[in-house]
Amino acid sequence: MRHFLSTEDWSRNELQSILDRARELRSSPMGDALKGKSVALMFFNPSLRTRSSFDIGVHQLGGHAIILDAQGQTWPVEFEEGAVMDGGPEEHVKEAARVLSRYADLIAIRCFPKFQDWEAEREDPLITAYAKHATVPVINMETIVHPCxxxxxxxxxxxxxxxxxxxxxxxxxxxxxxxxxxxxxxxxxxxxxxxxxxxxxxxxxxxxxxxxxxxxxxxxxxxxxxxxxxxxxxxxxxxxxxxxxxxxxxxxxxxxxxxxxxxxxxxxxxxxxxxxxxxxxxxxxxxxxxxxxxxxxxxxxxxxxxxxxxxxxxAENRLHVQKAMMERLVQDSDG
Amino acid sequence: MRHFLSTEDWSRNELQSILDRARELRSSPMGDALKGKSVALMFFNPSLRTRSSFDIGVHQLGGHAIILDAQGQTWPVEFEEGAVMDGGPEEHVKEAARVLSRYADLIAIRCFPKFQDWEAEREDPLITAYAKHATVPVINMETIVHPCxxxxxxxxxxxxxxxxxxxxxxxxxxxxxxxxxxxxxxxxxxxxxxxxxxxxxxxxxxxxxxxxxxxxxxxxxxxxxxxxxxxxxxxxxxxxxxxxxxxxxxxxxxxxxxxxxxxxxxxxxxxxxxxxxxxxxxxxxxxxxxxxxxxxxxxxxxxxxxxxxxxxxxAENRLHVQKAMMERLVQDSDG
Amino acid sequence: MRHFLSTEDWSRNELQSILDRARELRSSPMGDALKGKSVALMFFNPSLRTRSSFDIGVHQLGGHAIILDAQGQTWPVEFEEGAVMDGGPEEHVKEAARVLSRYADLIAIRCFPKFQDWEAEREDPLITAYAKHATVPVINMETIVHPCxxxxxxxxxxxxxxxxxxxxxxxxxxxxxxxxxxxxxxxxxxxxxxxxxxxxxxxxxxxxxxxxxxxxxxxxxxxxxxxxxxxxxxxxxxxxxxxxxxxxxxxxxxxxxxxxxxxxxxxxxxxxxxxxxxxxxxxxxxxxxxxxxxxxxxxxxxxxxxxxxxxxxxAENRLHVQKAMMERLVQDSDG
The missing domain is CATH 3.40.50.1370 (Aspartate/ornithine carbamoyltransferase)
Structure with missing residues (x-):
């Protein structure tokens, strides 16, 4: 199983094959790679193109996207290992990531840095923690890089x-x-x-x-x-x-x-x-x-x-490349 | 291609044919006029019936609706031609409308007037700008008229x-x-x-x-x-x-x-x-x-x-008439 | 027609049959019990698991879920019989529940108590009023009990x-x-x-x-x-x-x-x-x-x-038991 957190981890050939597949999907948009599958889209920040293109792309591949706006609609989450959770967060990422993985076949996350402490934020702690504890592939919808x-x-x-x-x-x-x-x-x-x-x-x-x-x-x-x-x-x-x-x-x-x-x-x-x-x-x-x-x-x-x-x-290509990447990740995941 | 911004632009016969089709859809609700198509529903104001009836109606016609709550979830938009965009809006309607048109086959918008200046607001500037720049049909979900x-x-x-x-x-x-x-x-x-x-x-x-x-x-x-x-x-x-x-x-x-x-x-x-x-x-x-x-x-x-x-x-009829109107708009658009 | 407001009203045998069906759905998740049907999910409070598992579960049964976040996105609602509605609420539950029932085949509601007056809140007034006026089954997604x-x-x-x-x-x-x-x-x-x-x-x-x-x-x-x-x-x-x-x-x-x-x-x-x-x-x-x-x-x-x-x-079981319950409620309702 593989995540798509940054293109750094993907070879030039792998990325080119995603682009080639995106071109095919552009001319023939409907598919069934996600038939019977669900994709959780978690937004910690505003989005127009990303939410639209992922939601529509999942549907065009036969799957079902759920949108979780993490501000207000869901619970604040703790990331620290071993934390005594007597502060704000009601839930640990260990539970959040594992449970979402029971419901969804892919988890995509947008979480911008908070502009507080670059030394901490350059580690991209939220998506890294989700990727560590999720049992399904995690996709980066923009954190400190924007690979899509x-x-x-x-x-x-x-x-x-x-x-x-x-x-x-x-x-x-x-x-x-x-x-x-x-x-x-x-x-x-x-x-x-x-x-x-x-x-x-x-x-x-x-x-x-x-x-x-x-x-x-x-x-x-x-x-x-x-x-x-x-x-x-x-x-x-x-x-x-x-x-x-x-x-x-x-x-x-x-x-x-x-x-x-x-x-x-x-x-x-x-x-x-x-x-x-x-x-x-x-x-x-x-x-x-x-x-x-x-x-x-x-x-x-x-x-x-x-x-x-x-x-x-x-901007239009977002739709096509994301579909190609999701197809690839579920193929690898179903293995 | 035609928009549905106000009934003023639609003849009595055209409107009657929409009503007649709505009656048919009321007794036989499932269809495939929107199969493989997506509809973007943009809300700048609260809604219960409109979001429910559009979302369900799109599904019943085989399509997929995405809901964009424009307050908080997406970016503020500039409407003025030639504006130097150094104020609040991060994005111009020219880009927003064109990109949404690449993802979705119909765009429906709710945007109430702001109760500030009727001379400006009677021009219905937001939906008019979207209709001008979108390359797919635009539907009015209530602005200064409420044609649905x-x-x-x-x-x-x-x-x-x-x-x-x-x-x-x-x-x-x-x-x-x-x-x-x-x-x-x-x-x-x-x-x-x-x-x-x-x-x-x-x-x-x-x-x-x-x-x-x-x-x-x-x-x-x-x-x-x-x-x-x-x-x-x-x-x-x-x-x-x-x-x-x-x-x-x-x-x-x-x-x-x-x-x-x-x-x-x-x-x-x-x-x-x-x-x-x-x-x-x-x-x-x-x-x-x-x-x-x-x-x-x-x-x-x-x-x-x-x-x-x-x-x-x-209120129930909202579902039926909107389905009939969407069917008509995509037929004209594909036609 | 029957609601699922509390397990108090359901016999041990009935509940066991829901659990048995949930086990079947766990091993064979796709179905068509909700084909052509819509489910309205109303949230007055935050949710991660509930919204994810209901939304995905409805899709896996062939239906379509719409999510209504009742804070901000929709209108405040009056519950008192005969009220002169000159205060905050723009709409009475009699209309809200009846209209939603025209669009959706099931209505699920999350509404936590407000921590103001237990004598009033122990009557669970919101979901009770929806259940009284809705003409489709109502499901409790957590109020003063959490039967799912x-x-x-x-x-x-x-x-x-x-x-x-x-x-x-x-x-x-x-x-x-x-x-x-x-x-x-x-x-x-x-x-x-x-x-x-x-x-x-x-x-x-x-x-x-x-x-x-x-x-x-x-x-x-x-x-x-x-x-x-x-x-x-x-x-x-x-x-x-x-x-x-x-x-x-x-x-x-x-x-x-x-x-x-x-x-x-x-x-x-x-x-x-x-x-x-x-x-x-x-x-x-x-x-x-x-x-x-x-x-x-x-x-x-x-x-x-x-x-x-x-x-x-x-937490995973939420998905399975809710699907089994929805299947049962629409069977009873259609029956």
């Missing part, structure tokens, strides 16, 4: 670019009123490097480097694929000749949970919105962003509304 | 009265502790006039006239059907010889969003609750009200619990 | 002990930071006594006796089965030779809604957590608790993680 989004992004890139090996992928930090989760940024560099692209990161200042786990992994994957990994604060250099631009905003980890001090560094990226002038520096690049996306803050209307924009296709 | 309720009301009236042409329909304002949305009142006069009934409105004062768009439309539809449209503040005159009484409470538009000044006008309707004495003035009329309904404030128990009351049948 | 949990508990006990007649069942009060609902305690003694077990209750003080309705019923059922019913505050006496230990914490009814005065009595149970020393006094007993359950407050980790613990099986 990675697959959707790569499917859209391959659709437009064909084989992406050796193509130049730019992940650019873009402005946003608030410091955000690094999950999609982590995921973008993991997937682009895993699939053989040259990966560049454009950030306003080195404080915006991602956690070393993801920087190191991306560098390692690039190395394995004879591709280049680089980081720059220079806009012209970053965009020059890029084939695929991916936008994301995130908070600088050195100021995690104490964001006041981040403001001067954030100000350095004030001009980082993707616009026509920057796009003119690229090699006719495509542009994308996971949704939701603030228009005219992260990406100018003229770029979003141009044929270069892949965001809608990428 | 209209169909349910008319089905109940035809069941009891047969052909309603030339029958006298009374929409009476009734008391309620708070000023309410005019949606059901607008809808009641639109549908009754469209189907050839003589329409009377009983209001406590002329400040309770509905928006001119609906007053004018009702007058026009009555004219096309050689029926009469009239407004009165006289209870006896209003009830005299009526065949169908429909109750609703609403706030006076001149005081929209600044309700303090409405109190003296509202006081004029203090005696407008429907009771046996008023019903005795009618031609053995039926009575109805969309639900929820405050007993002994809007309608006396003795009337609600009499055979004249159609409210339960009308 | 009872069935799940008994299925787990029979699986481990075989025929439970004459076996010694101990319901022990256990510590918890807050006073809780008596529902599961009431239910545990009802079911154990109904099925012929000798029932002992261990409580910190006589103020923790359950409502006389349940004490009397348990004593009566024990009498009918030639079994013994007893209450003690002595730990050693309670555990001596027990075959099945069931844990639950609850608030003392004399302090209902005014809990300050309960503290000195609660302190007498400070040592009541189930641990290895207590278990050593039993006749190799099994242990269970409905979930959620606070580890190391109610039951020590060493006991929860031992083979004696039935809590996970009991």
């Amino acid at each position: 989004q990675e697959l959707a992004m790569m499917l859209a890139l391959q659709d437009r670019h064909g084989d992406v090996s050796g193509k130049d992928f730019l992940l650019t930090w873009v402005p946003h009123p608030k410091p955000l989760n690094t999950a999609v940024a982590n995921s973008a560099v993991l997937m682009a490097s895993k699939m053989g692209m040259n990966v560049r990161m454009l950030i306003p200042d080195e404080v915006y480097e991602l956690d070393e786990r993801y920087m190191d992994a991306a560098e390692r994957f690039c190395g394995e694929n004879n591709a280049r990994f680089s980081v720059t604060t220079n806009v012209e250099e970053a965009y020059a000749g890029a084939h695929a631009v991916y936008a994301k905003s995130w908070g600088a980890l050195p100021f995690y949970g104490a964001w006041e001090g981040e403001a001067p560094y954030r100000a350095k990226g004030a001009g980082f919105m993707i616009d026509d002038a920057k796009m003119a520096l690229t090699d006719n690049a495509t542009v994308s962003h996971c949704l939701p996306m603030r228009r005219n803050v992260k990406i100018a209307d003229s770029v979003v509304d141009s044929p270069a924009f892949l965001g809608i296709e990428e | 309720q209209e169909l349910a009301m008319m089905l109940a009236l035809q069941d009891r009265h047969g052909d309603v042409s030339g029958k006298d329909f009374l929409l009476t304002w009734v008391p309620h502790p708070k000023p309410l949305n005019t949606a059901v009142a607008n809808s009641a006069v639109l549908m009754a006039s469209k189907m050839g009934m003589n329409v009377r409105m009983l209001i406590p004062d002329e400040v309770y006239e509905l928006d001119e768009r609906y007053m004018d439309a009702a007058e026009r539809f009555c004219g096309e059907n050689n029926a009469r449209f009239s407004v009165t503040t006289n209870v006896e005159e209003a009830y005299a010889g009526a065949h169908a009484v429909y109750a609703k409470s609403w706030g006076a538009l001149p005081f929209y969003g600044a309700w303090e000044g409405e109190a003296p006008y509202r006081a004029k309707g203090a005696g407008f609750m429907i009771d046996d004495a008023k019903m005795a003035l009618t031609d053995n009329a039926t009575v109805s009200h969309c639900l929820p309904m405050r007993r002994n404030v809007k309608i006396a128990d003795s009337v609600v619990d009499s055979p004249a009351f159609l409210g339960i049948e009308e | 949990q009872e069935l799940a508990m008994m299925l787990a006990l029979q699986d481990r002990h075989g025929d439970v007649s004459g076996k010694d069942f101990l319901l022990t009060w256990v510590p918890h930071p807050k006073p809780l609902n008596t529902a599961v305690a009431n239910s545990a003694v009802l079911m154990a006594s109904k099925m012929g077990m000798n029932v002992r209750m261990l409580i910190p003080d006589e103020v923790y006796e359950l409502d006389e309705r349940y004490m009397d019923a348990a004593e009566r059922f024990c009498g009918e089965n030639n079994a013994r019913f007893s209450v003690t505050t002595n730990v050693e006496e309670a555990y001596a030779g027990a075959h099945a230990v069931y844990a639950k914490s609850w608030g003392a009814l004399p302090f209902y809604g005014a809990w300050e005065g309960e503290a000195p009595y609660r302190a007498k149970g400070a040592g009541f957590m189930i641990d290895d020393a207590k278990m050593a006094l039993t006749d190799n007993a099994t242990v269970s608790h409905c979930l959620p359950m606070r580890r190391n407050v109610k039951i020590a980790d060493s006991v929860v993680d031992s083979p004696a613990f039935l809590g996970i099986e009991e």
